Amino acid sequence: MTMKKKTITVLGSTGSIGVNTLDVIARHPEKFEVFALTGAKQFELMFSQCVKFKPQFAVMVDTQAARQLEEKLLAENIPTRVLQGANALCEVASDQRVDMVMAAIVGAAGLASCMAAALAGKRLLLANKEALVVGAELFMHAVLQGGAKLLPIDSEHSAIFQSLPENPQAWPVSVNKIILTASGGPFRTRAPATFKEITPEQACAHPNWVMGRKISVDSATMMNKALEVIEAKFLFGMAPSQIEVVIHPQSIIHSMVEFVDGSVVAQLGTPDMRMPISYGLAWPDRVSSGASPIDFKQASQMTFESMEDASHQLRYPGLALAWQALSAPSGTTAVLNASNEVAVECFLQRKIRFDQIHEVNLSTLSAIQPAQPLNLDDLLAIDEQSRAAAVRFAHQLAEI
16 A cells, blocks of 8 residues: 655755755655745745645745746746745645644744644744744644644754653653753864954854854854754643753764753764654654764764863853743743844944844843733844944944
8 A cells, every 4th residue: 555645845945954845745745745845035946845845835935036937937837836925835835635734934934834833733843043042932822723743853852852752741750951962063172262263254153053043153152052942841731940051072872851860861972963753754763864873983973061160161151041931931042042133143244243232132132021922923023122232332342
């Protein structure tokens, strides 16, 4: 008996996670079928993806890119229909013909389509940290309301998910804490006093992972780990005090769960995002990902460093903002995310220094006291207000 192929929409197919997702899908044409691909402006890459996977729809957020893509597809007689704009993202994420949605749009821009997929009851492969960081309780309510199955794709959260008991009802009574591992990024041993000299190129040169520019900077500041702490709280229902971060420079152990009996279960693997992607696509089964397994005969030693080390606290002051935001009024995590997105972009554009990213985040958190968000519009309003404040603070720093 032939099994029906699972149809998938890839939100953010032209980004790093999207490209890796399509690589895994291409290895299993008998199991998966692409329904829709979405991107922002990279119409040339989108065109090549459409030629290879023949999706029913391709969405470009940028109007000009959509027009250029449509012309190229028509010229090559590719039947993919081109849609344009943010609303189209929600349409292809919630379409009744879709089984799974890979949510890989970077930043708060991916929130609405994630919510749409959740409310439509999809298997939602969540690679977008911001859906949980910004959406928080509202996003989890949408997952519950729509009957969606939420599977984390971040390597750390996938590792936690794989290490936890299969029955979520067992988590509160059996789990003592979860331990997120962090590589420490490219500046783990660099003197914090020199951070004002760091260039965007240096910040984007991650020692272990190949990632986009924004998340590479977040790894260098460890703001990515702050966002992951927030994400873990909502994904796994843990108290913030049950979430710990340790530095593990080799990125072999992707995260761990400590149980009440003292035992620790960890998930290990090479630093290749195709591994958690393939797990999300095939869950509860497993399929080949294309990633190389660890060769323990050649593996380097595994070491760990405490985030309580004074020098690390100076290197990564932004990490503590996760617990502060979680103890603040609902909506504060959305403020932190918006501010950080603005600050990182200003740094990448060389408008502020690397060490000033944290200053912008601190100033924005102090300035914005969000009201309780009741719906998506409220969240987007907090996001907009926080971005405006962050831009203002970044401009002030740039003028000094």
